[in-house]
Amino acid sequence: MIGKLKGVVDTIGNGELILDVGGVGYLLAAGARTLRSLSHGQAVELFVETYVRQGVFKLFGFASEEERAWFMRLQEVQGVGAKSALSVLDVLAPADLMQAALLEDKAAVARANGVGPKVAARIVAELKDKPAPLGRGGGFMTTSAPVAALAGSALAPDAISALVNLGFAGSDAAAAVRVAANQLGETASLDELIRLGLKELNR
Numbered sequence: 001m002i003g004k005l006k007g008v009v010d011t012i013g014n015g016e017l018i019l020d021v022g023g024v025g026y027l028l029a030a031g032a033r034t035l036r037s038l039s040h041g042q043a044v045e046l047f048v049e050t051y052v053r054q055g056v057f058k059l060f061g062f063a064s065e066e067e068r069a070w071f072m073r074l075q076e077v078q079g080v081g082a083k084s085a086l087s088v089l090d091v092l093a094p095a096d097l098m099q100a101a102l103l104e105d106k107a108a109v110a111r112a113n114g115v116g117p118k119v120a121a122r123i124v125a126e127l128k129d130k131p132a133p134l135g136r137g138g139g140f141m142t143t144s145a146p147v148a149a150l151a152g153s154a155l156a157p158d159a160i161s162a163l164v165n166l167g168f169a170g171s172d173a174a175a176a177v178r179v180a181a182n183q184l185g186e187t188a189s190l191d192e193l194i195r196l197g198l199k200e201l202n203r
Helices: 032-038 063-073 082-091 094-101 104-108 117-127 143-152 158-164 168-182 190-201
Strands: 003-013 016-021 024-029 042-052 058-064
Touching: 003 024, 016 063, 024 042, 024 058, 032 082, 042 063, 058 082, 058 094, 063 082, 063 094, 082 094, 094 104, 094 117, 094 168, 104 117, 158 190, 168 190
Parallel strands: none
Antiparallel strands: 003 016, 003 042, 016 024, 042 058
């Protein structure tokens, strides 16, 4: 089984790339987020998941071990296959996905191509109570920044909830409140967090 490849990007196509590793070209399926980070001739290290289903052998490449781990976690949800998992990760980075699950923001997940409301609701329901997935080597694979930032102000979750009720996506609201909490400090009032969060969202 292949876990990681180091080589030079030979070709970038629609949903795939060829990575030249010592003269051998590996065809890797990849999401839009990973492909956007690559360019022809670039030397890269990609984390790989080997997919074997009913005689189909396929390699998926990711720019980070974190994304690979979340790709596998998403497929633990009933009705979510490799294609849908990639689509979710195209619209939500791992930290944003975790935040959306915690806030039960089904709409944010449903923005993924091919992911309907029912599947989005199932993803949120199953991820919200689970710890972040373990990456290879045993490390938890979600940036701690969102949780740490929310802990910076006891009122931050209430501010995020207020912004979500105003119609903003949970991931966007969480990011805006993180900025507000960092600027205002731990003594910020709820009104101050909401007001500065709105200002950030309306930029």
